Amino acid sequence: MQVQWYPGHMAKTKKMLREHISLVDLVIELLDARIPHSSRNPDLDAIAGDKSRVILLNKADLAAPVITKAWLSYFEENGHAAIAFDSRGKAGLSKLEELVNRLTEEKRQRQKARGRTITLKAMVVGIPNVGKSTFINQLAGRAGAVTGDKPGVTRGRQWIKAKAGFDLLDTPGVLWSKFEDAAVGVKLAATGAVSDDILDKVTLCEELLKILSEINPKSYLERYKLPDLNMDVGEPVAGGNAASRALLEKIGIARGFKLKGGAVDTERAAITVLDEFRGGKLGRVSLERPF
Ligand SMILES: Nc1nc2c(ncn2[C@@H]2O[C@H](COP(=O)(O)OP(=O)(O)OP(=O)(O)O)[C@@H](O)[C@H]2O)c(=O)[nH]1
Ligand SMILES: [Mg+2]
Known part of the structure; x- marks a missing residue:
């Protein structure tokens, strides 16, 4: 089964991500905890460059805990800060906050030394339907972003204040134009990142x-x-x-x-x-x- 799904708005979204990357201090990359390999967008490295990045294995409530743990070790061994998350609950919030503070320590210290109020901006990226908007709403404690149980819900960018001094940019889900192997397409479709209408x-x-x-x-x-x-x-x-x-x-x-x-x-x-x-x-x- 060959799955190829790259609606027109995805190329536009990629351009928007490139244009906004310089505005943010941090990239929060949501992966689907059931398919951390297949849900990683190979284009993101080029877009994010050397920006600080948190990998969030979202929908961890649907994945096997032992395997999620193995993935966290894998990412950490490869130099990435990673945490498992269920965006429909609050369990990982303090760990995430700790991680964000650690990764933005330098900037926060600089702002503090200049007597400025601390402002941090993070861009939330990931494949369609992985839970970006739900995650943002969880952090903000209110339903500021539209969510939905199908891919392609968020169509434009939207800044949402998570708390004082911490703004999150919600972005539309993006895939890449060619999957490296057919199994990647199947797993993305089976977990709901690809519209069922084309399958x-x-x-x-x-x-x-x-x-x-x-x-x-x-x-x-x-x-x-x-x-x-x-x-x-x-x-x-x-x-x-x-x-x-x-x-x-x-x-x-x-x-x-x-x-x-x-x-x-x-x-x-x-x-x-x-x-x-x-x-x-x-x-x-x-x-x-x-x-
Ligand atoms: N079980 C579970 N479901 C989740 C989690 N996070 C989000 N969801 C569900 O996944 C679906 C998609 O959530 P959204 O937040 O709209 O996903 P999105 O990444 O913003 O999707 P697009 O805007 O279409 O790219 C919704 O039905 C959410 O309730 C999670 O951690 N666990
Ligand atoms: Mg969304």
Whole structure:
């Protein structure tokens, strides 16, 4: 499955990020904790240059805690300040504040020495639907930015005061024009960064089931109360993967999704599995490890 999604506004957003980078003291890069590798925009290094950066593994409530911990060590070993976060709660706030203070220490000291009030500006960036606006609202303690359960909600930049002397720039989600491999596109689509309107949901769901069968078959076996099928993922066949298709049909049967005439409604099964995976109903599942 080849996913390529680069709506016109994304090139404009990239230009806007480049234009605004000199105004900020800090970049807060939100990654999806379930796919920290696939959700990293390779264009960001060139845009952010040597600006201080915090990596925030957002939606950590949906990812496997042990694997998130391994990712945090991985980023720290590679010289990046990183924290895990659930933007719908307040758990990581004090740790984040500590980190921001550490990274902006020099500027704050300089302003203090000159008797100025401290002002810090941070740009919040990340792929569509990763939770940028939700994160900003959490920090600000009010719903200043529009959020939504689909990619492409934020369309323009917006400054939001998180607290006195700390302003955050909300930005539209950006992807990059070419994914390095097809698996990256599949993971971005499965976690909700790519609009479902451009995708064949059955194929996407089969691809997701193929990944889950390799890393965590318990996630769907328990959710859909299936016996261990001991599935062999096998070679891809035309129209998808035979084992994943068989699995999707079993899920459809388990849920009683039937078409007129009695065939299994695989489309409805696919929509259900994708929704439930995205909503965390298959448990806390990370699709990528740092090793
Ligand atoms: N479970 C969970 N859901 C989250 C978290 N952060 C955000 N969400 C949900 O993810 C969806 C997208 O959130 P937004 O804040 O609109 O995402 P965004 O990155 O601003 O998206 P765009 O503006 O479209 O680029 C919403 O349904 C949020 O409730 C999180 O940490 N955990
Ligand atoms: Mg947004």
